[in-house]
Amino acid sequence: MAAIFRPSANLWSALGLSVIAGLFVLGLGWWFFFPRTNYARHVGWHVEQLVPFSHQHHVAGLGIDCRFCHTSVEVSSTAGLPPTYTCMTCHSQIWTNAKMLAPVRHSLAENKPIVWNRVHDLPDYVYFNHSIHIAKGVGCSSCHGPVDRMPLTYKAKTLTMGFCLECHRNPGPNLRPKDQIYNTEWQRTESTPSPEALMAEYHIGGRNLTDCSICHR
């Protein structure tokens, strides 16, 4: 019987198969890991807005408290964005003709809220709540980074499930005293109460915070 395949065919098909297998593994890795990278999650990219609002000017420069604008952060699941009249408490008097602020004046005149593009947006199947984190000693910068140094707001942390779980596994070292929640430059120091003391102070420890049903309900 004449040979249909030359002996080298085995080698070639083996090689071909391993290349395909290799590409498959790489592809799987890409498919799994790429969406979790900082690049894919736009970490560090500022978001363009109609009005170039600067936290750096308003928070670090003028010393305005987060709660002046994000009024519901302590009492509700959402932090909320300021209505136009909050801006106008000052901008009806300062920078009244600035071109940059024209959309703010239009918004007030036409009684239509300013549309802000979202910087953070979790998928709808995740349950999140601001007020409990604030009440239990988690500061804004743990999830939002150094907001007071942002000329334009950007996402500082990935906010992936892995990010949430890293803290939920062991919250103690990430907790801070109550009076430091809004201080976006806060760092743990020698005089900070121990993680154990903070866990006790905030009565944390009764629940398993990594249960799927905590965040997926």
Ligand code: HEC
């Ligand atoms: C003078 C009002 C004002 C103050 C004070 C203020 N913010 Fe904001 N904040 C805004 C406005 C307006 C936006 C929407 C535009 C933007 O994203 O920059 C915003 C957006 C944000 C966002 C992004 C929201 C999103 O789309 O996901 C975060 C996070 C945030 N602020 C945190 C803070 C923190 C933390 C503080 C205090 C350290 C603070 N803000 C103080 C007005 C304010």
Ligand code: HEC
């Ligand atoms: C407590 C007073 C106050 C409030 C409230 C306030 N601003 Fe300002 N804003 C200022 C002052 C003062 C400046 C000038 C800052 C400077 O040049 O250092 C300014 C500057 C600006 C500028 C010019 C660019 C810059 O950052 O220098 C924009 C745009 C602006 N504000 C938007 C807003 C918007 C939008 C809101 C509402 C979400 C708002 N401001 C709320 C006081 C305020």
Ligand code: HEC
């Ligand atoms: C434990 C993490 C965490 C902490 C702490 C936290 N945030 Fe957020 N924040 C988020 C997440 C996640 C979102 C996106 C929510 C969504 O998409 O539904 C968000 C969204 C926001 C928004 C957009 C509007 C909204 O409510 O969805 C603002 C403004 C904001 N945060 C301000 C703050 C301020 C101010 C503080 C501190 C007082 C703070 N956040 C503390 C995780 C956090």
Ligand code: HEC
């Ligand atoms: C820096 C620490 C930290 C990070 C980051 C964090 N959490 Fe939490 N989370 C806590 C603490 C502390 C509690 C309160 C635990 C308690 O009361 O026993 C909590 C509680 C919760 C609860 C329970 C709320 C309730 O009413 O039962 C949910 C839901 C939650 N977190 C979701 C998230 C999600 C989603 C993320 C990521 C976007 C996140 N958390 C990131 C520390 C954190």
Ligand code: HEC
């Ligand atoms: C502390 C909050 C938290 C807990 C607890 C949690 N998740 Fe998630 N989960 C998230 C967040 C946030 C996302 C969205 C991540 C993103 O933006 O892609 C997510 C996304 C997912 C996804 C979508 C695919 C993915 O990985 O992006 C699946 C599936 C999932 N979670 C399953 C689970 C299961 C199973 C458990 C229990 C073992 C669990 N989660 C516990 C916060 C949580």
